[in-house]
Amino acid sequence: GRFSSEVVALTQMAQELLDLSRIESGQVDLILAPLTPKSLVTSAADRMKMQAERAGLKLSIKCEDNLPNIRADKSRLEQVLVNLIHNAVKFTKPGGEISLETEPAIGGAPYGDGIRFAVRDSGVGIPAESLSRIFERFYRVDKSRTGSGTGLGLSISKHIIEAHGGKIWAESHEGRGSVFYFVIPLTKN
Numbered sequence: 001g002r003f004s005s006e007v008v009a010l011t012q013m014a015q016e017l018l019d020l021s022r023i024e025s026g027q028v029d030l031i032l033a034p035l036t037p038k039s040l041v042t043s044a045a046d047r048m049k050m051q052a053e054r055a056g057l058k059l060s061i062k063c064e065d066n067l068p069n070i071r072a073d074k075s076r077l078e079q080v081l082v083n084l085i086h087n088a089v090k091f092t093k094p095g096g097e098i099s100l101e102t103e104p105a106i107g108g109a110p111y112g113d114g115i116r117f118a119v120r121d122s123g124v125g126i127p128a129e130s131l132s133r134i135f136e137r138f139y140r141v142d143k144s145r146t147g148s149g150t151g152l153g154l155s156i157s158k159h160i161i162e163a164h165g166g167k168i169w170a171e172s173h174e175g176r177g178s179v180f181y182f183v184i185p186l187t188k189n
Contacts, residue, residue: 016153019156020159028076030072032071033071034070035070038064038067040077040078041100043078044078044082045061047078047082052089055089055094056096057089057092059085059100060097060098060099060100061099067102068187070114070115070185073160077164080157081117085098086153088120088123088180091123091178092121092123092177093124096123098119098120099120100117101119101120102118105183114183115183117182117183117184119180120178121177121178124174124177125173125174125175125177128172135157135168137155164184166185167183169182
């Protein structure tokens with residue numbers, strides 16, 4: 001019933017807050033290992049396939065096979081991708097499409113060379129005035145949507161990406177969809 005779903009929501013929020021404070025204070029030890037970009041997007045897509053299908057959305061992957069490895073904590077980066085796909089699902093109407101894309105990110109301080117990941121949706125888009133604030137904790141673009149998560153997912157994602165020495169940002173056109181990007185540095189061989 002309603003009460004139990006409220007408890008679940010509060011439990012989730014408590015868990016995410018705990019997670020966030022740990023990450024912010026540098027207490028989360030990332031378990032870094034070489035990782036192929038393809039295996040990362042594939043496992044995240046597999047986890048979200050059912051949810052996308054239930055929402056009437058197509059979830060696709062665009063990823064070259066021969067991209068170099070990144071140095072990353074697979075479960076943490078998967079958490080970021082799952083968060084981003086989950087968001088995209090929420091803001092995209094049935095019949096829409098979400099695509100996970102990877103490509104080399106060349107040069108450009110301070111990341112040097114890395115892999116740029118993108119989660120692209122054909123959803124409602126994000127208002128320009130919200131775009132700079134979406135990574136703040138508890139910030140919700142659409143205050144009228146109740147039950148759309150805790151507003152912590154993006155904040156947690158940002159900290160995870162920055163802990164990898166990477167960067168995350170979003171671009172959006174209202175009514176035409178959004179793209180969330182993040183860059184993760186390559187392994188230093």
